[in-house]
Amino acid sequence: MTSKIVQTTTTIILPFLLLFGVYVIIFGHISPGGGFQGGMILAGAAMLIALAYGFDKLPRFMSHLQSLEAGGVLLFIFVGSITVLVWLPFLADLHILPILNIIVGIKVFAGVALIYIFIARWELPHD
Amino acid sequence: MINGMNIGIILFLIGIFGMMTNKNIIKIIMSLTVAENGVLIFFISIGYVIGGQSPIITSDVTNPVDPLPQAMMITMIVISLCLTALSLTIAAWIFHKYKTLNVEDIIDDRL
Amino acid sequence: MIDYEPVLIIITPVIAASIISFLSPFLKTERTKKIQKYIAIIGLSLPFFYLILLYPTVSIKTIQYNMGGWATPYAITLIIDPFNYTFLIISSLITLLAFIFSMKDVKKAKAKFSFFFLLMVAGIYGVFLSVDLFNIYVFFELCVITSYILVTLGDQKGSLKAAFTYLILGSIASLFFLLGIGLLYFNTGALNIFHLSTLVSKLDVTIQLAVFTFLFGAVAVKAALPPFHTWLVDAHSTAPSAVSAVLSGITVKIGLYIFLRVFTMGFQLQGMTEFLLILGVVAALGGVIFALFEWDIKRLLAYSTISQMGYIVVGLATFSAIGVAGGLYHIINHAVFKGLLFLCAGAMIYRTGTKDIRKHNIGTTMPVTLITFIIAAFSIAGVTPFNGSVSKSIIEASLSNHPLVWFFLLLTCIGTITIFSKILYYSFLKTAIHNKIKQPSQEAPFSMQLPMVVLAFFCIILGAFPHIWLDNIILPATSSIIGGYTTIQIKIFEPMTILKDWLLIGFGLLLLKIVISRAQYIDKIRKRIVLPNLNIKVVMMMFALTLILSLFKFLN
Numbered sequence: 001m002t003s004k005i006v007q008t009t010t011t012i013i014l015p016f017l018l019l020f021g022v023y024v025i026i027f028g029h030i031s032p033g034g035g036f037q038g039g040m041i042l043a044g045a046a047m048l049i050a051l052a053y054g055f056d057k058l059p060r061f062m063s064h065l066q067s068l069e070a071g072g073v074l075l076f077i078f079v080g081s082i083t084v085l086v087w088l089p090f091l092a093d094l095h096i097l098p099i100l101n102i103i104v105g106i107k108v109f110a111g112v113a114l115i116y117i118f119i120a121r122w123e124l125p126h127d
Numbered sequence: 128m129i130n131g132m133n134i135g136i137i138l139f140l141i142g143i144f145g146m147m148t149n150k151n152i153i154k155i156i157m158s159l160t161v162a163e164n165g166v167l168i169f170f171i172s173i174g175y176v177i178g179g180q181s182p183i184i185t186s187d188v189t190n191p192v193d194p195l196p197q198a199m200m201i202t203m204i205v206i207s208l209c210l211t212a213l214s215l216t217i218a219a220w221i222f223h224k225y226k227t228l229n230v231e232d233i234i235d236d237r238l
Numbered sequence: 239m240i241d242y243e244p245v246l247i248i249i250t251p252v253i254a255a256s257i258i259s260f261l262s263p264f265l266k267t268e269r270t271k272k273i274q275k276y277i278a279i280i281g282l283s284l285p286f287f288y289l290i291l292l293y294p295t296v297s298i299k300t301i302q303y304n305m306g307g308w309a310t311p312y313a314i315t316l317i318i319d320p321f322n323y324t325f326l327i328i329s330s331l332i333t334l335l336a337f338i339f340s341m342k343d344v345k346k347a348k349a350k351f352s353f354f355f356l357l358m359v360a361g362i363y364g365v366f367l368s369v370d371l372f373n374i375y376v377f378f379e380l381c382v383i384t385s386y387i388l389v390t391l392g393d394q395k396g397s398l399k400a401a402f403t404y405l406i407l408g409s410i411a412s413l414f415f416l417l418g419i420g421l422l423y424f425n426t427g428a429l430n431i432f433h434l435s436t437l438v439s440k441l442d443v444t445i446q447l448a449v450f451t452f453l454f455g456a457v458a459v460k461a462a463l464p465p466f467h468t469w470l471v472d473a474h475s476t477a478p479s480a481v482s483a484v485l486s487g488i489t490v491k492i493g494l495y496i497f498l499r500v501f502t503m504g505f506q507l508q509g510m511t512e513f514l515l516i517l518g519v520v521a522a523l524g525g526v527i528f529a530l531f532e533w534d535i536k537r538l539l540a541y542s543t544i545s546q547m548g549y550i551v552v553g554l555a556t557f558s559a560i561g562v563a564g565g566l567y568h569i570i571n572h573a574v575f576k577g578l579l580f581l582c583a584g585a586m587i588y589r590t591g592t593k594d595i596r597k598h599n600i601g602t603t604m605p606v607t608l609i610t611f612i613i614a615a616f617s618i619a620g621v622t623p624f625n626g627s628v629s630k631s632i633i634e635a636s637l638s639n640h641p642l643v644w645f646f647l648l649l650t651c652i653g654t655i656t657i658f659s660k661i662l663y664y665s666f667l668k669t670a671i672h673n674k675i676k677q678p679s680q681e682a683p684f685s686m687q688l689p690m691v692v693l694a695f696f697c698i699i700l701g702a703f704p705h706i707w708l709d710n711i712i713l714p715a716t717s718s719i720i721g722g723y724t725t726i727q728i729k730i731f732e733p734m735t736i737l738k739d740w741l742l743i744g745f746g747l748l749l750l751k752i753v754i755s756r757a758q759y760i761d762k763i764r765k766r767i768v769l770p771n772l773n774i775k776v777v778m779m780m781f782a783l784t785l786i787l788s789l790f791k792f793l794n
Contacts, residue, residue: 063263070259115212147776173424206379233399
């Protein structure tokens with residue numbers, strides 16, 4: 001169903017794509033990038049897998065991605081509330097920026113992959 | 128004459144013109160994206176200082192470009208992504224339900 | 239000592255929404271899915287009780303919170319001052335009652351509905367709390383995007399097309415808002431509203447004019463002033479009833495909140511008062527006239543929303559203390575009685591299964607709905623002991639220099655009475671036993687009756703004891719926006735106003751008799767005057783904005 005070229009290229013490129021996404025997330029507080037941009041690159045990697053190996057296996061992951069996304073929001077608020085315990089304003093400057101970047105990166109990846117699965121569900125041959 | 132602000136306004140007007148005349152839903156959504164990118168370019172070039180350097184203050188940078196519009200526009204790109212994703216989902220839903228992508232052909236049974 | 243209150247008010251719905259979404263793959267049976275609804279009710283009622291407890295603090299000082307602890311002109315600030323407080327308390331009440339109503343009404347996708355409803359409420363609180371222009375934009379977008387999603391969840395036939403039209407027109411409004419912010423930042427370099435109010439008056443008049451046009455375009459689309467109103471009727475009539483109540487009650491007012499915050503910053507433009515008065519009168523009369531040709535109950539209520547927004551804009555147009563106080567009081571009253579009307583319409587549609595008022599055939603089988611609908615109809619018409627009369631008389635008292643506008647507002651009153659007596663006549667009074675339409679078997683369920691009774695109770699209290707609300711809430715709100723403190727005396731049972739009310743009701747019933755006798759022509763007229771096309775709506779918006787720009791350029 002999907003072409004041999006796309007499958008071979010995906011096999012070669014995928015590790016570098018994932019590594020680059022994680023690099024953009026982690027170095028977000030020094031160089032351009034950050035949570036949102038790295039998360040989008042990771043979601044692009046997920047879309048590439050879906051294009052290369054077919055859409056049939058996708059809908060299994062929907063509920064897992066949903067709880068990953070919601071867990072990301074709760075974790076973000078929890079990390080922000082740690083500064084409240086030290087009686088500073090919420091999300092004050094306590095060098096928590098890399099942790100926030102990682103949480104946002106995971107959340108964006110889960111969210112955009114979920115959107116893609118929702119739209120791709122209409123294209124399934126049955127249903 | 129050709130600076131960032133004028134290009135941004137021209138792109139915005141092209142996007143609005145696209146929304147006024149197209150009848151295909153996907154083309155209306157694409158015109159919306161073009162208009163949003165036009166506003167983006169307009170906003171970023173507000174903070175431009177002639178001969179300025181990029182605002183990463185680690186090396187010796189004496190004349191940085193204003194970073195505040197750039198930070199605002201990162202947020203705006205996220206919001207634009209949400210809007211595009213939502214409108215494409217609604218377009219896919221409309222196609223699934225009405226079997227056409229023409230805005231004028233969607234007949235809803237109003238009273 | 240740091241006040242965390244504004245942050246707590248925004249974060250509580252977000253935490254409730256994420257707990258609901260986090261638990262959703264673990265809850266499989268029907269009984270455990272009810273936990274999600276109870277979490278949502280807790281998440282909505284906590285800010286309401288918290289705001290009631292905050293009232294003594296707010297009346298003394300303004301609560302201010304800088305995000306991240308940065309210094310004042312450069313930080314993103316969240317404040318609660320008396321002007322915010324009125325909007326916050328009324329939105330928390332209406333959203334809580336609308337969610338309790340929707341527990342029985344929404345049939346499909348209940349977890350998704352609760353999730354997006356809570357996020358919309360968080361967006362509404364964020365708009366009302368923030369003072370930084372770009373922060374207002376971010377929360378405004380959150381509220382508006384979740385309301386696009388909530389409109390698609392209605393199970394009427396036209397909800398997808400209505401949601402798409404609403405999406406496109408709302409996005410154009412947001413883009414204009416951004417352009418206005420960009421121009422303002424380019425010329426002044428500041429984004430905080432209090433900091434800008436010292437800087438705007440020094441700008442060149444042409445730049446003030448351009449900023450005003452862009453911001454007014456965004457505000458007018460959101461507040462549904464003609465000719466930008468075309469999205470409202472389709473979107474509010476095809477949404478679920480609880481969502482319609484919140485959209486018509488709160489989200490439409492966000493435009494007016496931004497209007498008052500931004501346009502009291504010191505813009506000095508000639509001709510703004512007359513322009514706003516004309517716009518308000520066109521909105522009020524246009525809404526009523528278009529509503530005379532409808533048989534769908536929710537479209538009738540949506541046109542009535544456009545008419546009442548015109549009323550509020552007339553009140554706010556003079557920028558005097560009496561006018562703004564009347565406008566604010568009418569905003570609160572309109573949220574209460576329009577929410578009650580949409581909830582009653584939702585109960586009627588739930589029990590009879592149809593939106594057409596000619597097919598309702600209710601009679602007296604739903605007594606609670608009937609009584610609360612009559613209370614709401616009296617409120618919106620302006621009969622004396624209910625809350626509509628207080629705010630309408632304050633607005634009419636502020637128009638002593640413009641007698642023509644006062645006359646048009648009286649005509650609007652007559653039209654409003656006609657609309658609501660039409661609904662009462664066709665839905666409740668006209669029982670046609672030989673017509674084979676089945677009457678509804680019983681009253682609406684208890685979770686629907688409770689919000690309606692509470693809102694009717696508030697209708698009566700807001701009208702019968704106006705001085706409690708005026709002196710403690712409305713007048714401090716007015717004096718924190720417009721200088722010039724004023725005192726307002728209201729007598730409730732004065733014979734001249736009672737005579738005027740019943741005279742207007744008489745004229746309204748006369749117009750109703752004319753409408754009923756010509757009932758067969760209504761369908762033909764309606765098909766000619768309603769715009770079906772999306773492209774024409776966008777063209778109309780752009781054309782109107784260009785006209786406004788050139789009009790103000792000519793006057794200045």
